[in-house]
Amino acid sequence: MAEQERLTNKERRENARAERKAKEAEAAKKKKTGNLRNGVVTFAIVAVVGAVLLQALTGGPEAIDDRIELISTQVEDARLAAGCEVLAEQEPLEDRSHFENSSGVNPEAVYTDTRPTHSGPHTTGVHPVTPSASNQIDEVSSTHNLEHGTIIVWYDPDEVDGATTSEMGSWAEQLNDNGFSPRPETGVGIMTSPYEDPGIDSGKPFAFRAWGTAMDCDEWDEDVAYGFVLDHFGTHGIGPERTLAPFPNEMLGYVDQDTPDTPTDEAPLDEGFDDVDAEDVEDADGDDELLEDEEADPLEEPQDDSDS
Numbered sequence: 001m002a003e004q005e006r007l008t009n010k011e012r013r014e015n016a017r018a019e020r021k022a023k024e025a026e027a028a029k030k031k032k033t034g035n036l037r038n039g040v041v042t043f044a045i046v047a048v049v050g051a052v053l054l055q056a057l058t059g060g061p062e063a064i065d066d067r068i069e070l071i072s073t074q075v076e077d078a079r080l081a082a083g084c085e086v087l088a089e090q091e092p093l094e095d096r097s098h099f100e101n102s103s104g105v106n107p108e109a110v111y112t113d114t115r116p117t118h119s120g121p122h123t124t125g126v127h128p129v130t131p132s133a134s135n136q137i138d139e140v141s142s143t144h145n146l147e148h149g150t151i152i153v154w155y156d157p158d159e160v161d162g163a164t165t166s167e168m169g170s171w172a173e174q175l176n177d178n179g180f181s182p183r184p185e186t187g188v189g190i191m192t193s194p195y196e197d198p199g200i201d202s203g204k205p206f207a208f209r210a211w212g213t214a215m216d217c218d219e220w221d222e223d224v225a226y227g228f229v230l231d232h233f234g235t236h237g238i239g240p241e242r243t244l245a246p247f248p249n250e251m252l253g254y255v256d257q258d259t260p261d262t263p264t265d266e267a268p269l270d271e272g273f274d275d276v277d278a279e280d281v282e283d284a285d286g287d288d289e290l291l292e293d294e295e296a297d298p299l300e301e302p303q304d305d306s307d308s
Contacts, residue, residue: 064178068226069255075227083218085202090238090267092119092212096147099123102140108198110140115201116154117143118214126187128281131176132169133193145187146211149234149245153225154195159205164220168192171222179248180233185281188245190229211239226252230259238267 093113099105102123111117122143129145130137142152153168172190175181181189200207204216208225210232217224230236230252234245236259253259 064174064251067250068252070223070226070230070253072227072254072257075223078221078223079215079217079227081219082221082224083204084224085204085216087114087202087214087216088118088212090212092238093117095121096240097121099140102138105140107139114214115198116152116195116207116209118209119143119146119212122147126281127191129176129181129184129187129189130191130193131172131189132165133191135194136196137191137193142191142193145189145191146209147239147241148186148188149211149237149239149242150188150191151229151233152191152193152209154193154200154207154209155220156200156205157194157196160220165192165194168220168225171225175229175251179251180229180245182246182248183244186244187281188234190233210237211242213237230254235261238262240268240270242267243269 091113093111095110096119099121100123105121107115107117110121113120116139120143121140123141124144125141126144126148127137127142129150142150146152153172155165155168157165169192172192175190195207200216202216204218206217206220208215208217208228210228213232215228232238234247235242236247239245242262247259247261249259
């Protein structure tokens with residue numbers, strides 16, 4: 001006789017109750033696991049949506065809550081570690097003539113010091129402030145931005161990965177949103193852009209440019225970048241129209257030394273240029289390729305630079 005047949009009614013009821021409880025426990029376990037998985041997915045979705053909404057509400061990068069403070073010796077060490085080389089130090093090109101636009105200009109002929117240039121002839125209008133250009137911005141118009149105190153960091157897109165270019169763009173955008181682009185219509189700000197044509201002269205992947213100053217580096221380092229901005233942006237630089245870019249000392253500085261505005265006896269200022277408005281911004285979207293015409297006269301219709 002089978003064992004099942006030898007069980008009493010009481011024993012069979014107890015066994016059935018035990019099996020039912022086991023099945024209920026297993027079902028509860030599966031339900032809990034499913035709820036947990038759904039909860040994780042829901043949390044992830046909520047987190048992403050929240051981040052998107054926060055970005056939309058804040059309108060861009062977070063504000064810099066505390067002043068960014070650098071130690072000068074650490075910046076120097078960072079420059080050495082990043083393989084930085086100063087190619088021009090407060091030595092702007094003498095010619096600052098103006099062109100109506102860049103379409104008839106051969107940059108190879110007008111920029112004779114180093115490429116990308118740090119100064120020289122440029123268009124009457126400035127380039128729109130572009131913190132993170134996806135294609136090479138126009139060198140002829142953006143040189144006018146340098147004259148106003150802007151900093152441009154160019155990079156070789158064949159040598160620099162996407163994560164680094166994204167970091168550079170975020171760095172520039174955050175600075176612009178926190179005092180370094182007080183009047184975008186003047187072309188003042190921090191800009192980053194690829195530089196493919198004709199390529200960075202030094203062969204290094206990164207080229208930092210301010211008016212009259214050029215420094216190329218092997219690696220991207222934020223301390224190096226902040227230091228270059230601190231030393232050369234706006235009224236800390238030598239741009240003839242630098243008063244359009246007052247340096248926001250409350251946002252960035254050295255803890256071990258002062259960085260005053262450049263006195264006029266070291267770098268004279270132009271007069272009558274502070275009426276720049278939106279009409280003086282070149283019609284460009286920040287994704288322009290470099291315009292070049294080998295057949296054109298490089299100094300076609302230069303304009304007097306007194307009206308900048």
